[in-house]
Amino acid sequence: MQWYLDAWKIDEVWKISRGQGITVALIDSGVNADHADLQGQVLPSAKEGDSDTQGKGHGTSMAALIAGTGKGVAGHGVYGIAPEAKVLPYQVPFNMGVLGMGAMIDALNAAAESSAKIINVSMGSAADPGLAQAIALAQSRGKLVIAGVGNLETPVSGGRAYPAAYPGVLGVSAFDRSGTFWSGSYQGDLVSISAPGVDIVSACNGPTGYCKGSGTSNSTALASGVAALVWSQHPDWTANQVIKVLIDSANKPSDGSGLDNMLGYGGISPRRALGWTGDPGPPDVNPLVGKRGDPPAASASASPSAAPSAASAAPAPADSPAPVQAAPSNSGGSSNNLIVIGAIIGGVVVLAALTVLVLRGRRRPPPPAAPGAGGEAPYADYPPPPSREP
Template identity: 50%
Template sequence: MTTRTSRPRRMLVSALAAVSVFAGMGYAAPAAHAESIRAQQWYLDSWNIEEVWKVSQGAGISVAVVDSGVDATHPDLAGQIAGAPLGDGDALSHGTKMASAIVGTGKAGGGQGTYGVAPQAKVISMRVKGVTAEGLFNAFDVADAIKAAADSDARIINLSLARTTVVQAEQDAVAYAISKGKLVVAGGGNAEKNGTGTVYPAAYPGVLGVAAVDRNGTAWSGGNQGNWISLAAPGVDIPGACTEASKYCMGTGSSDATAITSGVAALLWSQHPDWTANQVIKRLIDNTSTAPGEQVPNDSVGYGIVSPRRALQSTAPPGPADVNPLVGVRGVQPSARPSTPATKAPSASTGSPGETTAPAPQNTAAAPASPPADSASGSDSSGPGTVFAVVGAVVGGILLLLVLAYFYMRSQRTVAQGPPPPPAAPPIHPPQPPPGRGY
């Protein structure tokens, strides 16, 4: 059966493809109904999610979705939306889709709708006031929404949005949320929309930046890459609830990956409600899956692909409650990790197909890099040039001392011997008679 798309919807899709409000949200035609929506959620099958849900389904955890709003009347979201203090409704479908990826119940179609990763968690909708049908928004309204989320009961703040400029009010709001113990998860960015610059709020200190991967575990080619990427998650061909007449849309990008990661974090925090956001982050980045031989962290997938099964099964210590493992370990950016990857070796433990288990990454802060040996900037650089300069100065000083000592000793010898005797006077001869005149 062919699905027809109305002209207004085509216009909206075109607008969405051109803006940079949301982090890599690529809209496509509504999800096909040849198979159920649940059957198209390939990542849930790859995670064997039913087994994961025997351990945790996210009960007791709320996720604030700072976005375009949420359609709380959607069958898959009925009863799942805790509130909308900054407004309700969803002109773009974006917020609705993010919410369904986190807490969808799949009730539509007799249980064949969209299932969120954490179906027993709740979403608190924080609609950005400046969002319009064209996808434009006011950065300070985003900051207001983040502050409201920080003051709410939500433990996790989902920011499926991206920009390439630092907005001080937004950065301050993120810092405020983290100071309140919130886990802030943000999209790693869509290169087509964001270009190749650093992406915010993912690059703000302490934020868990997320990139998208496909069903083969390959980094999405349209995603931004950089040291702000902390994790990767499924983000290609992701069906979800939306406000279209079909009720479902297909999407690709780091927006979806971000929401899915927020859902995994909700599972873990529900299992360990006494943990801090820092400990949840550490458990997530310590228990990722990677391709065999892949070196992580890297700029494409960060520490690897998030794995709910591994995170929930791990019995390792969660790390210190007051140390965010993402802060101070990413080079120039305060929240960035080192650009030089560390090898994450696979282990022999069993797992899902294509997954490998690896040792936990080091969480110690990297020492500041020394300037290059041939750098001319700064007075504290060290290297061969500096060493030779020091040696030359020392040798020159020694030679000068030797010369001075030589002249000093010579002068001392002169004083001891006294002045040299005067030269001998010429001999005195008696006067001779003048020569005769010859007469």
């Protein structure tokens, strides 16, 4: 059952917008365009060999959450949040290694020059200069980049998954059907917004054609669907304005902070976003730039003149976990080099031990091995969901 469709009162939402005219570039494991819920929804890929043959079909699941039509199994299929949007797939190796990173960068560069307005990346990896440059190119071309912040079951270096942690990228965490932050999601200043990610049923390549799973990949795809609804309603807006309305209209964290390390600016709300009457902000200012703590070398803003808004500069709540700081270098001019070297080695060992303890303390019991950094464990096969009339 697609529980979030009822929670979001999606039937009312679709009276306003169904994502018409919006293309979402999907950088993932490929898409099975022959799945009944996706027939007619997938544009010809920019390169050959983009059919989804990796595992249960992660990319197929993401495509269905974005733009599924629900036509599978005599109307028992999966509905995407934006069923009149289109998906443009770019297949990359799902296990992100050196070759996978090159494919990811190539896909981002191609998507930046495509007709897609939104780029969905439901995976993550360590930082990479080429990846940062590809994100900067996409943003300079006016694309809205939406990426998952990653799952604890597939740890990434330092707990920061990229491209979600790059400035200006809408990083998405996950919450469950009660609206509670999912404990399997990474948290931190890379989180911009949150969306449903737990017990999500979607199309896949399994025996029934449907699978169920949990993870920030799901929440990322659903956030892309909501962004498509908003941009279809306001085709004259820029990516920066769509971002501002999504974060301004989100259901704020319960502590009233307006911004936290788990839910970001809050839970994304299609009804509130489509009914938003506030100022969408200047078209050339990304409200997320200035919020993150990336070093300057990894920064990539969409516009050289973009300055952070007041909201983007808001500090994290006082009770947010403090990042582990590297030990300061010894500048006292000691003549005993062995002591200095020993102190450095000792500091590295202590820091490594602390990092392991922090990750273990935040991690839930380990599920089955996941296919790639920032991705879910393979979906479990699931019977077709109940029929739903649009």
